[in-house]
Amino acid sequence: MPLLDIGYRKWEGQKTPRSTRSLALASTGIHLVWKGTWLKRVLMFMAIPALIAGIFVAIFEQTLDRDGPRALLSIVAKNPQSRNTAERAGVNLKEAIANPEAYRHFTWSFILFNLSRYPQALGMIVVLGLVAPRLISYDLRSRGYLLYLSRPLTPAEYIFGKSLVLYFLIFVMSALPALLIYIAGLFLSTDSTAIAQTWDIPFRILLASLVLMVPTTAVALAFSSMTQESRYAGFAWFAMWVVGSVTYFTLWTATQLREQLQNQSQNQGRIARIEAMNPWNSFKLFSPYETLGYLQQQIFGLAVKDTWTWAPWIVVAMVSVAGYGFAYWKVSRVLKA
Amino acid sequence: MSFQEIAFDKVFELESVRKSYGSKQVLKNISLAIPTGVVGLLGPNGSGKSTLIKTILGLVSIDPRRGDSGTGKVLGFDWPSQVRIVRDHVGYLPEDDCYLQGLQGIESIQMMARLSGLHKKEALRRSHEVADYCDLGQERYRNVETYSTGMRQKLKFAQALVHDPQWIILDEPTTGLDPQQREQFLDRIYALANEQGKSILLSTHILHDVIQTCDHVVIMAAGQIRLVDSLEHLQRPSQEGLQISVVSNAAKLGDALRAHGIQSHCASDSQLVVLGDESALLERIWKTSVEQHVIVLRIEQAKNSLEQAFLDAVRS
Numbered sequence: 148m149p150l151l152d153i154g155y156r157k158w159e160g161q162k163t164p165r166s167t168r169s170l171a172l173a174s175t176g177i178h179l180v181w182k183g184t185w186l187k188r189v190l191m192f193m194a195i196p197a198l199i200a201g202i203f204v205a206i207f208e209q210t211l212d213r214d215g216p217r218a219l220l221s222i223v224a225k226n227p228q229s230r231n232t233a234e235r236a237g238v239n240l241k242e243a244i245a246n247p248e249a250y251r252h253f254t255w256s257f258i259l260f261n262l263s264r265y266p267q268a269l270g271m272i273v274v275l276g277l278v279a280p281r282l283i284s285y286d287l288r289s290r291g292y293l294l295y296l297s298r299p300l301t302p303a304e305y306i307f308g309k310s311l312v313l314y315f316l317i318f319v320m321s322a323l324p325a326l327l328i329y330i331a332g333l334f335l336s337t338d339s340t341a342i343a344q345t346w347d348i349p350f351r352i353l354l355a356s357l358v359l360m361v362p363t364t365a366v367a368l369a370f371s372s373m374t375q376e377s378r379y380a381g382f383a384w385f386a387m388w389v390v391g392s393v394t395y396f397t398l399w400t401a402t403q404l405r406e407q408l409q410n411q412s413q414n415q416g417r418i419a420r421i422e423a424m425n426p427w428n429s430f431k432l433f434s435p436y437e438t439l440g441y442l443q444q445q446i447f448g449l450a451v452k453d454t455w456t457w458a459p460w461i462v463v464a465m466v467s468v469a470g471y472g473f474a475y476w477k478v479s480r481v482l483k484a
Numbered sequence: 485m486s487f488q489e490i491a492f493d494k495v496f497e498l499e500s501v502r503k504s505y506g507s508k509q510v511l512k513n514i515s516l517a518i519p520t521g522v523v524g525l526l527g528p529n530g531s532g533k534s535t536l537i538k539t540i541l542g543l544v545s546i547d548p549r550r551g552d553s554g555t556g557k558v559l560g561f562d563w564p565s566q567v568r569i570v571r572d573h574v575g576y577l578p579e580d581d582c583y584l585q586g587l588q589g590i591e592s593i594q595m596m597a598r599l600s601g602l603h604k605k606e607a608l609r610r611s612h613e614v615a616d617y618c619d620l621g622q623e624r625y626r627n628v629e630t631y632s633t634g635m636r637q638k639l640k641f642a643q644a645l646v647h648d649p650q651w652i653i654l655d656e657p658t659t660g661l662d663p664q665q666r667e668q669f670l671d672r673i674y675a676l677a678n679e680q681g682k683s684i685l686l687s688t689h690i691l692h693d694v695i696q697t698c699d700h701v702v703i704m705a706a707g708q709i710r711l712v713d714s715l716e717h718l719q720r721p722s723q724e725g726l727q728i729s730v731v732s733n734a735a736k737l738g739d740a741l742r743a744h745g746i747q748s749h750c751a752s753d754s755q756l757v758v759l760g761d762e763s764a765l766l767e768r769i770w771k772t773s774v775e776q777h778v779i780v781l782r783i784e785q786a787k788n789s790l791e792q793a794f795l796d797a798v799r800s
Contacts, residue, residue, distance in 0.1 A: 155617050155672075155680055158610055158648035162601030165568065171598035179586050281586075289629070290582035294592075294643065297541055297576040298599035299568045479545075 165299045172295070172308030177315050180278050189274055190319065196266035197324035203258050204332040207251075211338065216247035216254065223257070232449060233257070251344050253448075255332060259325045259348065260447040263355050264440050267321040271359060272388050272436075274316055279367035280380035282309045283474065288375040292481055302479040306368060306471065313364040322356035355443045362439070362463045365470025372477035388436055395434035402430070427456050438463060495520055495651055495683045496540060498563070501554030503539055503546065510535045512707040514554075518685070522677045524694035524715070525687040526794055527704035533687045534579055536704070537653055541576060542567035559651055572600060575644030579655035579687070583636060589624040590615060593642050600647035610646055618642040619668070633660030641669070645676075652676065655687045666693075673697045691790050701790070703797040710797040718793045725759040725786040728769065731779040740772045757786050 180186060207216050223229045224240045233240055233253070243250040286292045295305055329348055333341055366387070370380040427450070431437040438459045444450045494517050503511040510532050527533045538544045539554070546552045546564050556563045558570045584592045590611055597607035615624045618638045623631070628639060637660055644652055654673070658666045674697050676682040686698060694701060694715070701718060703711040711718075730737060734756040738748045741758060746768060748758040758765055762785070773780050 155645070155676060156613055157680065158602075158613075160602065160606055162572075163598075163603060165572070165601070168599050168601065171595065171604075174604075175587070175591070175595045175598070178591075182586075285585045289585045290578075290580050291584045293543065293578045293580055293582045294584060294596060295599065296543060297571060297574075297578070298596065299571045299601075300599060301568070 168298065168300055169304040169308035170311070172300070172305065173311030173315070176282065176309060176312035180312060180316070186274065186278070189270065193266065193270040193320055194324065196262060197328065200258050200262040200324075201328045201331055204255060204328055205335050207247075207254055207258075208332060208335045208337065208341075211248060216250075217244050219254070220244045220247060220250070248338060248340075251338075251341060252348070255329070255345055255348055256351065256447045256449060259328065259352060260355075260443060260449055262325060262328070263321055263352075263359075263447075264443055267324070268359065268436065268440065268443075271317055271320050271363065272385075274320060275313060275363060275367050276381055276384045278316060279313055279364075280371050280377040280384060282312065283368060283371040283478065284374055284377040284380055287372070287481075292478065302475055305478060306474050309368060310364050313367060314360050317360045317363070318356060321359055322352055325352040325356075351446050351448070355446045358442045358446065358463070359439060362435075362467045362470065365467045365474070366435075367470075368474040369470040369477075372474045391434040392436050395430050395437050398430045398433065399428065427459070429458065432459065432462055435466075493520065494518065494557075495523070495685070496556060496558040496563070498540075498554060498556035498558075501536075501539065501546075501556075503535060503544065503552050503554075504550055505535075509551075510707050511539065514707075514709055516702065516709050516712065518702065518712070519700060520683045521699040522673065522684045522686060522697050523700045523702060524698035525685055525702050525704065526689065526691070526694060528689065528798060531704040531798075532707040533704055534655055537576075537655055537685070537687060540567075541571060541574065541653070572647075573650050575647065575649035575652040577637075577640045577644045577652075577654045577657050579659070581633070581636065583628040583631070583639070585629055587628055589620055589626060589628055589631070589635075589639050589642075592628055592639065593624075593646050596643040597646040602647060607646075611642070614642045614645045617645070617672075634662065634665055637661055637669075638665075641672075649682075651683045651685070653685045653687070656689075657686070658688070658690060658693055670696050691794060695790055701793075703794055705798040710800055711793070715790070718790060719787040721786045721788050723759050723786075724761060725757055726762060726765055726769070727784050727786040728756045728758065728780060729782040730754055730756065730773075731781060733776070733778050736776050737773055737778040740776050741769070744768060744772065754781075759786075 203219070207219055210216060210218075220240060220243050223233060224244065230240060233243075238250065238253050243253065247254070286295070292305070296302070300308075326349060329345070329352065332345075367380075367384060370383045371377070373383070374380055427441060431441055441450065442459050442463060445455065497517040499515050501511050501514040501516075502509065514532075514536065525533050525536070535544060539546065540558060540563070542564060546554055554564065558567075559573050561570050563570065584595060587595065590608075593611035593615060594604075594607045597610055598604060602610060612624075618641050620635075620638055620642060623635055628636070631639060637657060641654075641657065644654070657673075658669055661669055670693060673684060673686065677684050677697070677699075684697075686693065688694060698715050700714050701711070702709060728734070728737070732753055734750045734753055738750050738756050738758075741748045746758055746760060746765065748756055750756050758769065766783070769780070769783070
C-alpha cells in the first residue's frame with residue numbers, strides 16, 4: 148500500500164470545439180509517422196532533386212545578363228521532347244532564346260513542373276506506400292476505432308483526421324520545396340518585374356499539390372480500410388501504380404507500332420512517337436501516374452493546348468469520391484456490425 | 485466551450501430499444517431507467533450487455549430500416565440524436581482488447597484526452613495525473629502493444645477517466661487482473677462513486693464485484709431486462725433469520741435446533757440458516773452448539789444471495 152495517495156483529482160478547464168477534434172487525430176498520426184527514421188531519410192533524399200531544381204532557377208536568374216538563360220533554353224531546344232512540349236504549350240523557343248526575361252514564367256513553371264512530375268511524385272508513391280496502409284488497417288486490427296469513436300468523433304471526422312496525415316506528408320514532399328524554390332528565385336532575381344511575371348506560380352504549385360493529395364489519399368485510405376493486414380494494402384497500392392503504368396505503355400506502344408506499320412516509314416514513326424508522348428491520349432487513364440502527371444502539366448500551363456480535355460479531371464474526381472466513399476462505408480460499417 | 489457539470493437524476497431513460505444483428509434480435513424492446521450511483525449490469529454471456537452499452541454510446545447504430553428503434557434521454561440529452569454530446573461526458577472502458585498501435589501508454593491517454601477536447605499540454609499533464617491514479621508507473625512509457633492484459637485494462641481505465649467524465653461505463657473491467665489488482669480496481673470504483681460523486685455502470689458477470697461496489701443491479705438475459713432493483717433490497721431476506729457459519733457438521737446442529745422447534749435449513753456442511761426472531765434465537769443456538777460440539781465461526785443476519793437472485797432472474 149502506498150504511504151501517500153492523493154487519489155483521484157477532478158479536472159476543470161476549457162475544452163476545444165468538437166469540430167476541431169480530428170486535428171488531434173491528425174497531429175498524433177503525424178507524430179507517429181515522424182518517429183520512423185526511414186521517413187526522415189526518404190525526405191532528405193528527396194531534397195536532392197529540389198536542390199537541383201533550385202540551382203537551375205538560380206542559374207537562370209543570376210545569368211540573365213550573361214547569356215546563361217539562353218544557354219539553358221538552347222539545351223531545352225535541343226531535346227525534341229522538351230522542344231515539342233514548349234512549342235505545343237505556346238512557347239516559341241527561338242523568341243525565348245532571344246529574349247529570356249519574357250519567358251521567366253515558362254522557365255520557372257517548366258522546372259517546377261518537372262520537379263513535381265518526376266522525383267516528387269515518385270517519392271510520394273514510395274512514402275505513401277509505406278505510411279498509408281497502416282493508417283486504418285492498424286485500427287481495424289487493434290480495434291482502436293472503438294476508442295476513437297467512443298469520443299465525440301464521427302466516421303467522417305475520423306477519415307478526415309487520417310487524411311490530414313497524408314496531406315501533410317504530400318505537402319512537405321511536393322509543395323513545400325517548390326514554394327521554397329519560388330521564394331529563393333524571387334530573392335535571387337535582379338529583375339523587379341519577377342513578382343509581377345510569376346505571381347500565379349505559388350497558386351499553381353498549391354493546386355498541383357492538391358491534385359496529388361486528394362485522389363492518392365482517397366485511394367490509399369480505401370486500400371487501408373479494406374484489410375486488417377497493412378501489407379496487403381501496401382501491395383495493392385504499389386500494384387496499382389505499376390500495373391497502371393505497364394498497361395498504359397503497352398497500349399501506347401502497340402498503337403505506335405501499328406501506326407509505324409501503316410506508315411511503312413521509320414522516320415515518320417519516330418515523329419509520331421514524340422508527338423504522342425505529350426498530348427493527351429485516353430490510354431493515360433489506365434495509369435494513375437500518367438493521368439496525375441497530365442493534370443499537373445495542365446495546372447502549370449504546359450499542356451498541349453489543342454488537346455486540352457476535362458476527361459482526366461472527371462476521372463480523378465470520380466476516383467477521389469469513390470475512394471473516400473469506400474473508406475467511409477468501411478469505417479461506418481463497423482458501427483453497424 | 486467550458487467544462488460544465490450537467491444536472492440529472494437518472495443517468496439514462498430508454499424506451500423501446502430494439503437492435504438486431506442481421507436476423508438475430510439482440511435487444512428486445514428494452515425500456516430501462518437507471519439512477520445515479522454505481523449500477524451493476526449483470527447477465528450471462530450473449531445476454532446483450534455489451535450491445536446495450538454500445539448502443540447507448542452510438543457505437544452500434546440504430547437503423548430503423550432493419551427494425552431497430554429506441555428513444556430516450558442519456559445524461560439529460562436526447563438519445564440517440566445527441567449521442568455525440570453524450571460521448572463528451574462519458575468515459576468508456578470497452579470489453580474488447582483495443583489499443584492504439586504504435587503509441588506509448590502515456591501518448592495514447594493523451595490522445596484520448598485531446599479527442600475529448602483537452603488542449604495538448606493540458607492533455608499531457610492530465611494524462612500523467614490519471615496514469616498515476618491508475619498505477620501505470622513507468623510502464624506508461626512503453627508501447628501499448630507490449631502491455632500485458634492487466635496493464636491494458638489499467639490503460640483503458642486511465643483513458644476512460646482522463647477527461648473527468650460524469651458517467652463511467654466499465655465493460656468487464658476486472659478481466660485479466662490478478663486478485664490484488666482486482667481489489668485495488670474495485671476500491672477505485674468505490675472511491676470514484678462515493679468520494680467524487682461519479683455515476684458508474686459496471687457490466688460484469690462476476691457477482692462478487694457487484695456486491696462489493698454497486699448500489700443497484702440490472703439483470704439481463706436473452707436481450708431482455710429481467711430485473712432492476714437495489715442491491716440492498718435484493719439481499720434482504722423474505723423472512724427474518726440468522727446465517728451461521730460452522731467448521732463442519734451444520735446438519736447435526738440443524739437437526740438439534742429443529743428438535744427445539746426452530747426452523748432451519750443447511751446450505752452446506754458449514755452453512756446453516758435459521759429462521760425466527762434474532763434475540764430469541766441467539767441463546768438457543770449457543771447452547772445447542774455447545775451440546776452438539778459444533779464450533780461456530782460466525783453468526784450474521786441472513787441475506788438472500790445475489791447468485792440466487794441472478795439465477796432466478798435469468799431462468800424466469
